[in-house]
Amino acid sequence: MQVHFLTKNFGKYDTSSIGSYMNVGGFEALRKAVTMDPEKITDLLTKVKIKGRGGAEYPLGRKWSQARAVRGERKVVIxxxxxxxxxxxxxxxxxxxxxxxxxxxxxxxxxxxxxxxGFIYMRAEYACYRPLLLNAIRQAKNYGFLGTNILGRGFDFDIHLYSGAGAYVCGEGTALIRSIEGKAGRPRMKPPFIKVSGVFARPTCLNNVETLSLVPHLLLDDAGVYASCGSGESIGTKLISVAGNVNRPGVFEIPFGTTVREILYDLAGGIQHDRKIQLIQFGGASGKIADASILDTPYTYEDLRAAGVMVGSGGMLVIDERTSVLDFLRMNQEFFWEESCGQCTPCREGNLHIKIILDKMAAGTATREDIAIMIKIARVMSMSSLCGLGETAQNTLMSAMKVFPDLFDIGGARA
Structure with missing residues (x-):
């Protein structure tokens, strides 16, 4: 089933008007927050076990506590x-x-x-939403919610909107920060960690849009609606994107514990023309894949992990029987080969050579040795790449080897 906790304001106010937002309770959470001890807020986030919604799954309460504890002037929120x-x-x-x-x-x-x-780092392809956010920032400042002495609490804060140039790797924190600084969007070594030395060498706390957006709703959730949703260690709700060969692709807010079958067949309307599912990819291009046997698995962090996949970014791509697994893997590999920043050798060379071997498989010229080399490259990438792109680029390939072993059965012996 679909719920509306994070999405409860959708369609309820004029998104160009701060007054309209305030009519539905807007900025009441901020008014409450500035009367609270910040540690009480981080305790609340820890209690409901909010994890980062961008894919890393780092606990939000812990991240904010650590960022608060860092000493330094002019801290930044991104x-x-x-x-x-x-x-x-x-x-x-x-x-x-x-x-x-x-x-x-x-x-x-x-x-x-x-x-x-504060900085909002927006992907280049979302340029059409720049005026919307710039208007929201301007009106918030006019009403005294941004600027100096916010709500009379001696608290100063401003937000700046920054658009990237469309590089996938800039979703990684250090690459994103370098892009804001006007440098090439390439990751850097850690430490120093972002919380200590981030944008312009200032202490920085970086969160995903969905992660941040939960906080005002949680501060006003006196009835405990959020905590009443979910299953096991996965408390609350999750926004998911469903794409591919389904009848109703879109974004849905679900309580954790909803099964994959309910998501695909009830919310997304089932598979187009009632075709069979070939595979489902969870968590975006760097996510792992599963076949139709996963349909009755609850959508929770722990259940998906046990099934060999992950929540990741919250994306689900459904591929039906018309597409071959190998063609899908080649398309996925093409993406990573193009998007690698080329800075570190494992990712730069690894993505290229895996692409070459997958193309050889499609041409029917791959050997058992090629498969063994491909596995070795994928493992080296996961262990020694500089950032998350190289570390996770081969999740799809490695999971495909488990789900579709016959595809890699070259010369009569499986790799």
């Missing part, structure tokens, strides 16, 4: 709105249908961690 993961478009919906909530969330984050500046 909203990662790059959303470059293929088949993932849930952050776009939050920006489009509830922009003022995102602004409010960033101000609360700044209050908690002690930041004076």
């Amino acid at each position: 909203c990662n709105a790059d959303e470059g993961e293929t088949t993932t478009f849930k952050d776009r919906e939050l920006i489009c249908h509830d922009p003022f909530n995102l602004i409010e969330a960033m101000i609360i984050a700044a209050y908690v961690v002690g930041a004076s500046d």
